Amino acid sequence: MQVQRVVLNSRPGKNGAPVPENFRLEEITLAPDLKDGEVLVRTLYLSVDPYMRCRMNEDTGADYLTPWQISKCVDGGGVGLIDSSRCNNFAAGDVVISFNWPWQTHAVMTGSDLQKVDPQLVDGHLSYFLGAVGITGLTALLGIREKGHITKRANHTMVVSGAAGACGSIAGQIGRLDGCVRVVGICGSDEKCKAIVEDLGFSTAINYHLEDVPTRLKESCPDGIDVYFDNVGGAISDAVIAQMNNGSHIILCGQISQYNKDVPYPPPLSEETQKNLQSKNITRERFTVLNYMSKADAALCELSQWIKSGRIKVLETVVNGIENMGDAFCSMMKGGNIGKQIIKISH
Numbered sequence: 001m002q003v004q005r006v007v008l009n010s011r012p013g014k015n016g017a018p019v020p021e022n023f024r025l026e027e028i029t030l031a032p033d034l035k036d037g038e039v040l041v042r043t044l045y046l047s048v049d050p051y052m053r054c055r056m057n058e059d060t061g062a063d064y065l066t067p068w069q070i071s072k073c074v075d076g077g078g079v080g081l082i083d084s085s086r087c088n089n090f091a092a093g094d095v096v097i098s099f100n101w102p103w104q105t106h107a108v109m110t111g112s113d114l115q116k117v118d119p120q121l122v123d124g125h126l127s128y129f130l131g132a133v134g135i136t137g138l139t140a141l142l143g144i145r146e147k148g149h150i151t152k153r154a155n156h157t158m159v160v161s162g163a164a165g166a167c168g169s170i171a172g173q174i175g176r177l178d179g180c181v182r183v184v185g186i187c188g189s190d191e192k193c194k195a196i197v198e199d200l201g202f203s204t205a206i207n208y209h210l211e212d213v214p215t216r217l218k219e220s221c222p223d224g225i226d227v228y229f230d231n232v233g234g235a236i237s238d239a240v241i242a243q244m245n246n247g248s249h250i251i252l253c254g255q256i257s258q259y260n261k262d263v264p265y266p267p268p269l270s271e272e273t274q275k276n277l278q279s280k281n282i283t284r285e286r287f288t289v290l291n292y293m294s295k296a297d298a299a300l301c302e303l304s305q306w307i308k309s310g311r312i313k314v315l316e317t318v319v320n321g322i323e324n325m326g327d328a329f330c331s332m333m334k335g336g337n338i339g340k341q342i343i344k345i346s347h
């Protein structure tokens with residue numbers, strides 16, 4: 001069987017933006033015979049995610065992330081169908097997901113690397129398993145619940161950076177559902193600002209490319225900021241932290257503004273921001289969703305119900321074709337996506 005796959009062609013270097021030429025498309029012949037415990041899968045959707053920038057480096061800087069190897073098939077989040085099975089846990093037609101799905105149109109995988117999922121959870125929108133009813137939805141929900149300390153009826157104001165992205169767009173909606181009276185989103189275009197306010201119900205949106213973030217935060221958060229869902233770090237986060245209230249909380253989700261730089265994770269803060277954190281007793285604990293997977297099943301049910309009832313809206317940017325994986329990844333890293341960036345591989 002002839003299949004297409006994407007391999008790592010070159011590394012961007014620790015300092016510098018990734019380019020599509022860092023990836024290469026190949027055609028290979030896949031032996032159709034399976035060993036005991038193996039399955040043949042057909043890839044339906046693949047995910048590109050910011051942490052993958054770290055996997056492009058020889059040293060990822062995180063103990064739970066392995067580096068991709070030159071000329072080897074790249075992998076990440078994926079969803080697909082079992083075509084044939086020699087593993088007792090799976091039968092042809094099952095829908096399965098994995099964190100380590102090869103960027104390949106079909107693949108032979110070991111059953112233990114796969115998890116069966118119920119399509120009813122997403123009303124048949126199988127790509128949601130990579131976003132709103134998958135790791136990014138879990139990151140938003142568990143990040144808020146574990147680190148946000150939102151109190152109903154306490155009139156909390158929440159700010160979300162990277163607000164129109166996969167995690168941010170869900171986090172802002174959960175902040176509202178969990179009782180924040182005001183949810184302000186910061187993102188990179190007027191189109192994104194319009195989407196998060198008009199479609200997702202954020203109170204206000206700030207375009208950080210065009211507007212003065214400190215001024216706009218002052219206007220939109222007259223009672224200060226109680227909860228900050230931080231996806232980006234850098235200057236945007238410095239500006240938010242400067243306006244946070246005493247005893248407020250940061251959900252340290254990610255720091256994408258620093259991923260193309262040779263700095264450790266989490267990147268060091270300026271002296272002024274460190275002083276702000278200390279003097280105002282602001283919590284800023286590192287959050288990694290993989291550490292809370294015992295709570296995943298209940299959280300996925302909650303997300304599924306919210307989406308089915310229309311209380312959470314899901315935004316996606318879908319690109320077609322495995323040949324566009326590299327472009328889609330680089331575009332997402334530069335802000336080309338609204339909602340979750342998905343690549344559709346087959347019907």
Ligand SMILES: NC(=O)C1=CN([C@@H]2O[C@H](COP(=O)(O)OP(=O)(O)OC[C@H]3O[C@@H](n4cnc5c(N)ncnc54)[C@H](OP(=O)(O)O)[C@@H]3O)[C@@H](O)[C@H]2O)C=CC1
Binds near residue numbers: 164258332334340
């Ligand atoms: N802690 C955890 O367990 C997890 C953490 N994460 C983290 O969450 C964050 C969001 O991930 P995800 O939702 O998948 O990705 P997104 O869908 O948000 O895509 C990335 C977005 O980042 C924004 N961005 C890129 N560069 C910059 C910059 N220099 N300054 C500000 N914004 C920038 C872009 O939006 P714009 O147009 O607004 O600039 C882009 O669309 C990342 O930091 C990621 O590492 C994700 C999953 C799990």
Ligand SMILES: CCCCCC(=O)/C=C/[C@@H]1[C@@H](C/C=C\CCCC(=O)O)[C@@H](O)C[C@H]1O
Binds near residue numbers: 062064065066265
């Ligand atoms: C070092 C920067 C990471 C910033 C935070 C972040 O984005 C974390 C993301 C992880 C991500 C990890 C996914 C798979 C791990 C296995 C990959 C491998 O090396 O085999 C995610 O999907 C969950 C987040 O915690």
